Amino acid sequence: MDYFSDLKGKRILVTGGSKGLGLDIALSFARLGSKVVITGRKQSALEEAAIQLRKYQEDCTFITSDMQDVESVRKMVDEAARHMGGLDVLVNNAGINIAKPAVEVTEEDWDQVVDTNLKGLFFCSQQAGRYLIPQGSGKIINIVSQMAFVGFYDRAAYCSSKGGAVQLTKALAVEWAEHHINVNAVAPTFIETEMTKPMFEDRTFYENVIGRIPLGELAQPSDVTGAVLFLASNMGNFITGETIKVDGGWTAI
Numbered sequence: 001m002d003y004f005s006d007l008k009g010k011r012i013l014v015t016g017g018s019k020g021l022g023l024d025i026a027l028s029f030a031r032l033g034s035k036v037v038i039t040g041r042k043q044s045a046l047e048e049a050a051i052q053l054r055k056y057q058e059d060c061t062f063i064t065s066d067m068q069d070v071e072s073v074r075k076m077v078d079e080a081a082r083h084m085g086g087l088d089v090l091v092n093n094a095g096i097n098i099a100k101p102a103v104e105v106t107e108e109d110w111d112q113v114v115d116t117n118l119k120g121l122f123f124c125s126q127q128a129g130r131y132l133i134p135q136g137s138g139k140i141i142n143i144v145s146q147m148a149f150v151g152f153y154d155r156a157a158y159c160s161s162k163g164g165a166v167q168l169t170k171a172l173a174v175e176w177a178e179h180h181i182n183v184n185a186v187a188p189t190f191i192e193t194e195m196t197k198p199m200f201e202d203r204t205f206y207e208n209v210i211g212r213i214p215l216g217e218l219a220q221p222s223d224v225t226g227a228v229l230f231l232a233s234n235m236g237n238f239i240t241g242e243t244i245k246v247d248g249g250w251t252a253i
Helices: 020-031 043-053 071-083 107-135 156-179 203-210 221-232
Strands: 009-014 035-040 061-062 089-092 136-144 181-188 243-246
Touching: 009 020, 009 071, 020 035, 020 043, 020 089, 020 221, 035 043, 035 071, 061 071, 071 107, 071 243, 089 107, 089 221, 089 243, 107 156, 107 181, 136 156, 136 221, 156 181, 181 221, 221 243
Parallel strands: 009 035, 009 089, 035 061, 089 136, 136 181, 181 243
Antiparallel strands: none
């Protein structure tokens, strides 16, 4: 049985899709025959990612956009919908973290993190809703973090933004249920990617993290992508307002 065959032809928008987890998610959708648009701030990275996507689907494309700029976000969603002829699934993956002790966090630091991870996520979802509500169907999947449920050092703004995103997921799920729009989230632990590799070269930090994960290893992008595909497919049709934790057991302790 091909569990994800219903994703073929679906119109997918993945924010922050040029590298790391976002690119893994986008590539997985493209391999399944979905139409995919990725977004990000750096055009060069997006162009490289689009080359990979087009190996599976020729009409995959990218849009440069800044999640901290609401008007940019709205235009990005509109452009993606025009390119694909509509929208079926939004994956809100774009996010940032500025790791600092709480007493050193500046207003600019706070605004960058919260505006990207929460404000941008909301207005992207809002604009997507303007397409999903009239058609009476759709899926929104927010990539949040285990840090929405636990505290951690040097992440006051990040934890706040991700905790807010979990609550926003519930609020949108309840409000848009009558339109048959499923809104869910996926909360990963630390993921092993090219971007996080320098972070884990600090062995003390690495051992601290691994010591908190009962499964004893970092998550891989594919671990998170599996949860996203499940929620986007028909198998997740009766799930809404939920957050799937892909954390190796961290939050179970």
